[in-house]
Amino acid sequence: MMYRSALLASAALLLGACAPRAAAPAPIVTASTAVSGVSYYPQQTGLSWSYVPEGEEIRNPYVLRATGPTLLGSTPVQGFRLTGRGVDRTWYRSVSDAGVLLHGFTLPGATVTITPPWREYPTAGTFAPGLTWSGRSTLNILDSAGKLRQSVEVEYRYTVLEQRTVQVAGKTYRVWVINRQISGSSPELFAPSQNLWFSPYLGEVRTPEALLLIGTNFQSGNRP
DSSP, X not given: OHHHHXXXXXXXHHHHHHSOOOOOOOOOOOOOOOOOOOOSSOXXXXXXXXXXXXXSOSOSOEEEEEEEEEEETTEEEEEEEEEETTEEEEEEEEEETTEEEEEEEEETTEEEEEEEEEEEEOSTTOOOTTOEXXXXXXXXXXXXXXXXXXXXXXXXXXXXXEEEEEEETTEEEEEEEEEEEEESSOTTTOXXXXXXXXXXXXXXXXXXXXXEEEEESSOOTTOO
16 A cells, blocks of 8 residues: 555655646846936936826826937937927936036927027026026927927026925925926917926926926935
């Protein structure tokens, strides 16, 4: 009897070893960029921010990614790409402690270049209530073939209103509240007047398009 039991156990082990097994899933190729630190004006390749429109539920976010150095024409710039909900738009900036300059951006089927580039942010660390900066630029709208479709003269003015503590999506941030006014442009390109919230070493908590930050893929040391 013991001999028969041993044979049955051995047979069960052999059958188990021979039974077909589900194949392990094939590995998925992914790519990422390690970020060792975040600057005052965050621009390191690989950073990302998630946003939802103000007043909406937290789902189906837009994602803004710092895509790294590129060229706009022959000008070296940094790319920032926003995707989600059918949107695919890229802004081209130069970013340093000297400030942030906007050189252009994309529209569906078109690219807009800005000459001279306009200043979105001042020298790092100079924010104070009442600080203003302004300028005048030409927006050249080019079609997908690079042909000029339209030129628009715009004037812009930024005013720092105050520093404030805000809560967004359950998180607390210390932000600078900045008003941006633009004249000479159609509302489809820019709202005439809009407030945005900026937090150093984090980025925009509220964008000029009224999108609110709900998450990032990095840690900022600027939360209270």
